[in-house]
Ligand code: ANZ
């Protein structure tokens with residue numbers, strides 16, 4: 001009898017052996033095809049939970065599979081470690097974010113190692129260390145140098161609770177709350193640094209040649225939110241100091257004859273000047289109110305639209321009509337031109353506004369069969385133009401174009417595009433991040449820190465409590481510096497960079513993690529990039545994935561990389577739930593992977609997670625489920641170690657039959673697992689291995705195949721199992737007398753010929769008379785045989801118009817259809 005399967009005894013042993021013999025360390029190898037398999041690196045927020053395992057274990061299995069297929073596989077790991085959660089946790093616990101972060105890393109690294117993954121630890125990156133963030137700062141300088149970084153006063157999303165500016169993407173939901181603490185976000189004006197991501201808007205909305213989930217592509221497309229329209233100029237009836245016209249952005253120039261009012265955003269710079277004395281108080285009160293509302297609330301179609309008349313008028317040059325100028329908070333300053341032409345007959349919000357304030361509603365587009373009846377809602381579809389001067393009776397689509405052309409000819413407007421996408425605000429008024437490498441000199445202005453002076457070190461001794469101001473402001477040693485240009489006194493920028501900057505380029509760093517001369521070695525990056533498969537959570541659809549694409553495109557245009565997309569294939573895994581719900585500490589349904597690794601071993605946890613459901617959907621954790629997986633691995637243990645003895649009394653034909661059967665299922669299993677691995681269908685891959693195990697058990701009990709055929713099947717089982725249960729496979733490989741390491745073996749290949757089902761001739765009878773002979777797989781079921789028989793033209797002619805009352809099926813031989 002073999003000894004018991006004891007993962008505790010074998011797993012650590014093999015992990016040490018793999019590390020010692022460095023079998024997972026990779027180098028650029030021009031001879032081998034490369035494969036870059038990247039898993040989103042974890043945020044250092046504590047310890048590795050089951051969600052991390054679910055993201056990482058199956059990706060490791062896939063990377064191992066590619067490695068066995070002969071690819072030179074880079075499958076690195078690192079830690080995303082700057083940012084708010086670390087800072088908040090540190091404040092709560094009264095320890096320095098650095099200490100807290102590094103402690104977490106020690107812990108998480110240990111847990112990751114217990115997984116038995118092929119991570120090349122010699123390439124680990126940690127974003128909060130100076131040797132890394134030096135280069136994050138360098139990217140800032142590059143962006144600055146190429147006109148992609150700029151400073152501007154801007155309304156920012158401000159979380160009063162976290163006391164910091166948030167990116168648009170961090171403001172969530174209808175009620176616009178802070179992503180981290182759910183506090184409603186307000187607006188505040190600050191001088192901030194931005195990256196000009198809008199320069200790449202159109203390119204970011206497209207995903208040509210990328211194998212990405214459809215819904216992520218759609219989300220990114222919508223996030224860019226391109227609108228094609230026109231900018232139209234309306235002269236003011238009475239010009240003011242700062243201007244003589246109002247410019248609007250509209251997607252419906254075809255409705256211009258229906259304009260009955262104009263609306264400016266309350267913050268629009270013209271408002272103060274055009275407002276008449278009698279309207280002044282009302283306008284100012286309204287502006288004060290609007291300041292407290294957020295964008296989503298202001299744009300919502302549900303909310304009642306209100307506004308105030310400024311007392312001023314503009315001229316619609318197409319109709320020569322005077323139109324009143326209002327302000328209303330449903331118009332957003334930062335979108336389009338911050339001003340709208342109001343066409344109540346054809347825009348829902350304008351309709352509501354006109355109804356509320358009794359403004360005229362002038363119909364200019366009508367549906368077919370329109371009889372002149374009054375609208376009780378805005379008609380927003382295309383139609384036929386009426387009351388539109390020379391454009392009347394055109395279809396609105398044609399009118400759209402003709403009006404644009406006319407406006408352009410007159411110099412009254414032009415075709416224009418607007419995007420929902422805003423430039424990326426990267427300034428953070430927090431401590432735990434990479435300082436922005438800029439100094440302010442009274443003589444020379446804002447000056448980028450010279451590359452040779454990087455990194456601008458984050459001082460350890462800062463008071464990092466959140467006050468809404470940058471903690472670094474109060475660190476005199478940090479703030480005061482000299483200007484490298486004029487030698488005079490200067491001060492440093494005290495904001496730090498959004499932590500999404502760190503993760504926008506980490507995949508490049510893995511290619512040459514020790515380079516101290518450059519952010520990345522161009523040769524190494526050329527070899528490894530782009531990432532062949534990137535796996536991680538779908539929650540990163542619009543931030544991380546978007547920013548990483550932007551970085552890559554910017555670097556391409558700087559001539560630093562030779563590709564424009566970082567991630568060729570993207571795959572999002574689902575989530576593991578427990579007791580029907582998402583895991584959370586408050587629900588008390590959190591699964592601790594360490595406990596299961598301790599009791600059942602990493603191989604069982606890995607295998608179970610693959611088996612629990614389709615990877616992209618996730619699944620429900622179940623203790624009995626994982627015990628089942630554990631039992632299966634135990635069965636493999638015994639199956640292999642008990643050894644096989646062929647029976648003496650087997651006849652030649654018996655043996656041949658059994659061997660043909662075993663070889664066939666072996667090749668079928670190789671084929672199935674290879675396809676499933678390729679397509680990341682791990683659950684069905686494991687199911688196929690389980691079936692294979694069952695088959696092998698029967699073969700073993702039968703003892704009909706030769707020793708060598710058995711050996712071959714056993715070897716295949718171990719090889720197919722190796723990516724999923726790497727420790728167990730390695731142990732059994734060794735115990736069956738094979739040489740270290742199974743993980744340097746080739747993934748088995750199948751032969752189509754050997755995998756083919758054996759075929760037989762099935763006799764089809766109708767009421768006992770032979771009517772047809774069909775060539776079918778030997779293992780055909782009664783249902784399938786009946787289906788095939790009934791679809792044969794010959795058989796059809798004998799059963800047509802009759803009722804099938806019975807079938808008699810003799811497996812492997814015949815089917816008789818009894819009809820009346
Ligand atoms: C006149 C008009 C007539 C409009 C009509 C629509 C229908 P999207 O598709 O989202 O780009 N708009 C323009 N700038 C705005 C701003 N800063 N804040 C709020 N609304 C603004 O929407 C473009 C339309 O939204 C524009 O076209 C404008 O209203 C409004 F029958 O202009 B429209």
Ligand code: ZN
Nearest residue numbers: 441444483486
């Ligand atoms: Zn200077």
